[in-house]
Amino acid sequence: MDIKYAKPFIEATINVLSTMAMITPKAKKPYVKNNNKAFGDVSGIVGFTTSDGLKGVMSISFSKKCAIHIVKNLLRDDIQNLLEDVQDAVGEITNMISGQARAKLVKMGITAQGATPTVILGTNHTIAHITHDKIIAIPFTTECGDFVVEFSMNK
Numbered sequence: 340m341d342i343k344y345a346k347p348f349i350e351a352t353i354n355v356l357s358t359m360a361m362i363t364p365k366a367k368k369p370y371v372k373n374n375n376k377a378f379g380d381v382s383g384i385v386g387f388t389t390s391d392g393l394k395g396v397m398s399i400s401f402s403k404k405c406a407i408h409i410v411k412n413l414l415r416d417d418i419q420n421l422l423e424d425v426q427d428a429v430g431e432i433t434n435m436i437s438g439q440a441r442a443k444l445v446k447m448g449i450t451a452q453g454a455t456p457t458v459i460l461g462t463n464h465t466i467a468h469i470t471h472d473k474i475i476a477i478p479f480t481t482e483c484g485d486f487v488v489e490f491s492m493n494k
Contacts, residue, residue, distance in 0.1 A: 344492065345369045345475055347443030348397065348436070352479065352488050355435045360412040364479040364486075372476040375465040378487035381406040381425060382459045383433025386469055387441060387451040395451060395492035396468045397437045401429065405484030422460070430456045436488070449492075 349366045356364050382400040401409065410428040411418060418424045433456040441451045459466070468474055472493035479486050 342369060342475065344444070344447070344490070345477055347440040347447070348488050348490050349477055350443060351436045351439035352399070352477075354439060355432060356409065356481075359432070359435070360409045362409065362412065362481045362483055364481045367478040367480065369475050369477045372474040372489060375467055377459070377464045377466050378476075378478075378485075379403070379405070380460065380462050380464075381429050382464065382466055383429040383456050384459070384466060385433050385437045385456040386454040387437065388454075389449060389451045393449065393451065393492055394470050395490065396470055397433070397440065397488070397490045398466050398468075399429070399433055399436060399486060399488050400466070401486040402484045405481060405486050408483035426458045426460060430458045433458070440490075 353364050356362050378400040380403040382398055384398040387395045406425050406429060410425050413428050414424060437453050441453060468491045470491040470493045472491050474489050474491045477488045
């Protein structure tokens with residue numbers, strides 16, 4: 340997998356979180372991840388496929404502090420049930436980032452359909468990517484904490 344595919348995920352992440360959650364994420368240098376340990380305490384995961392057999396997965400993993408801040412911004416501090424609201428918001432953020440990234444991948448010749456996101460909560464959880472290719476991790480920093488976007492694609 341080529342590192343050039345990181346750009347759509349970086350752009351989509353910055354756009355979604357700056358627009359929806361009023362935070363300014365700054366991407367750091369992407370790297371190849373060599374384990375399945377999640378970066379944070381809350382992770383959203385979504386798979387995608389193409390008609391010609393390409394499989395992919397994208398995940399976003401937030402620290403607890405960052406996830407709560409983002410959810411408060413999204414809901415304008417109207418949190419009813421912290422656990423449920425965080426889970427719902429991270430799922431929706433994952434879906435929006437994946438959708439925007441996939442739209443950008445079309446310009447690179449990849450047209451993919453996304454699945455329904457899954458959200459995992461808890462410290463020290465793992466993320467099992469459905470692909471067998473390299474996992475590219477893109478760390479981000481914000482004023483409210485850090486998070487990591489990961490993706491992998493293969494035929």
